[in-house]
Amino acid sequence: MAARGLVRKGALTDNPIVYQILGVCSALAVTNRFENALLMGVSLTFVVAGSSALVSALRHIIPKRTRMILEMLIIATFVIIVDLALKAYAWEAAKVMGAYVALIITNCIVMGRAEAFAIANPVRASFLDAVGNGLGYTWVLLAIALVREVLGTGKILFTTLAHAEVPVVPAALIRAIDGQFPLLLILPPGAFLVLGVLIWIVKALQGPGREV
Amino acid sequence: MAPQIHWLLVLFAAVFTNNILLSYFLGMCSFLAVSRTLSTAFGLGLAVTFVTTFTSILNYGIYYGLLDPATSLIGIDLRFLQFIVFIVVIAGFVQLVEMVIDKYSPALYQALGIFLPLITVNCAILGVSVFMVIRRYTFMQAAGYGLGSGLGWFLAIVLIAGIRQRLRFANTPWPLKGVGITMIMTGLMAMAFMGLAGVASLG
Numbered sequence: 338m339a340a341r342g343l344v345r346k347g348a349l350t351d352n353p354i355v356y357q358i359l360g361v362c363s364a365l366a367v368t369n370r371f372e373n374a375l376l377m378g379v380s381l382t383f384v385v386a387g388s389s390a391l392v393s394a395l396r397h398i399i400p401k402r403t404r405m406i407l408e409m410l411i412i413a414t415f416v417i418i419v420d421l422a423l424k425a426y427a428w429e430a431a432k433v434m435g436a437y438v439a440l441i442i443t444n445c446i447v448m449g450r451a452e453a454f455a456i457a458n459p460v461r462a463s464f465l466d467a468v469g470n471g472l473g474y475t476w477v478l479l480a481i482a483l484v485r486e487v488l489g490t491g492k493i494l495f496t497t498l499a500h501a502e503v504p505v506v507p508a509a510l511i512r513a514i515d516g517q518f519p520l521l522l523i524l525p526p527g528a529f530l531v532l533g534v535l536i537w538i539v540k541a542l543q544g545p546g547r548e549v
Numbered sequence: 550m551a552p553q554i555h556w557l558l559v560l561f562a563a564v565f566t567n568n569i570l571l572s573y574f575l576g577m578c579s580f581l582a583v584s585r586t587l588s589t590a591f592g593l594g595l596a597v598t599f600v601t602t603f604t605s606i607l608n609y610g611i612y613y614g615l616l617d618p619a620t621s622l623i624g625i626d627l628r629f630l631q632f633i634v635f636i637v638v639i640a641g642f643v644q645l646v647e648m649v650i651d652k653y654s655p656a657l658y659q660a661l662g663i664f665l666p667l668i669t670v671n672c673a674i675l676g677v678s679v680f681m682v683i684r685r686y687t688f689m690q691a692a693g694y695g696l697g698s699g700l701g702w703f704l705a706i707v708l709i710a711g712i713r714q715r716l717r718f719a720n721t722p723w724p725l726k727g728v729g730i731t732m733i734m735t736g737l738m739a740m741a742f743m744g745l746a747g748v749a750s751l752g
Contacts, residue, residue, distance in 0.1 A: 436679045
């Protein structure tokens with residue numbers, strides 16, 4: 338399959354979160370802040386691309402019976418790299434996301450790509466497939482985070498990548514609602530509601546006839 | 550994390566106010582996949598409770614006995630290995646439990662057997678071990694947290710399975726059927742659990 342096709346498939350038409358409902362835990366957990374969602378998306382893309390390429394490169398050596406545990410070890414190695422890098426260069430974000438970065442190990446997207454694609458395909462294709470899925474995960478995270486942070490607080494706050502506060506909602510509107518944003522959206526229930534509605538919208542746009 | 554919180558309070562908070570699924574979103578994959586019927590949800594919930602309790606105790610012993618230089622027997626800082634060690638302990642424990650149950654209680658194996666392999670990739674289990682380290686729990690707190698998180702997950706999946714069984718006869722808009730409506734129901738459930746937030750809290 339052409340390179341563009343592989344990336345496109347993972348990022349859009351077979352999106353891991355919306356269509357396969359994989360990797361939902363972190364999609365909900367880190368999306369109360371746009372910046373954290375971005376860091377998480379990049380981290381996951383790195384882990385899935387790296388581990389898929391490595392699993393694919395070793396696919397003729399890995400014995401069939403022990404492949405799960407070996408895939409798990411390869412994934413865990415990449416996660417440790419990300420975890421240490423975040424602790425070194427983005428300490429504030431690492432404190433907030435620490436546990437969820439560790440949980441990339443059990444993120445079904447990563448294991449899913451290793452098991453469903455990389456173990457039986459050449460390195461380049463596996464890498465592109467993984468990047469596509471990573472991008473698909475990242476854009477859904479960013480979309481959820483944008484809705485939650487903007488509607489929940491009225492601004493986008495950057496503390497790690499930059500020190501800035503981007504006011505998105507016009508001041509007149511903030512005055513009109515007396516500064517009372519629906520805090521619920523950045524609390525846990527908001528995550529479930531926003532993802533539920535996002536799945537609703539995407540499926541409605543796609544038209545009936547596609548079962549998930 | 551304040552070390553003086555009684556372990557029973559940790560257990561209570563892990564079930565209700567800081568539910569591992571409803572406020573930390575862990576274990577969503579199997580929560581969505583295995584909550585179509587009440588009986589399977591019940592079986593998986595039991596298996597998860599059992600495994601979280603024992604792996605949190607095991608991982609506690611291994612982390613403080615071997616990996617953390619301040620308390621370990623070998624005095625080398627091996628904390629960077631914690632994720633790999635935790636996941637191997639969990640996978641090994643699940644495998645062991647499966648073999649023991651298979652040998653001694655075929656009836657229980659029939660009930661739980663198919664769920665056990667699923668548990669290795671349930672992030673709630675790994676999450677409990679990771680949170681236990683991050684929050685610096687004492688041994689009893691870690692055990693209480695493991696049991697409480699398991700019970701909390703059990704409660705959440707049994708409740709949603711009950712709701713989903715009833716929803717099957719409801720007139721849901723087609724794009725919302727399945728995962729969409731389950732997500733929204735879970736959101737409402739999380740809101741209900743937030744009502745208990747003032748009772749106890751775990752940072």
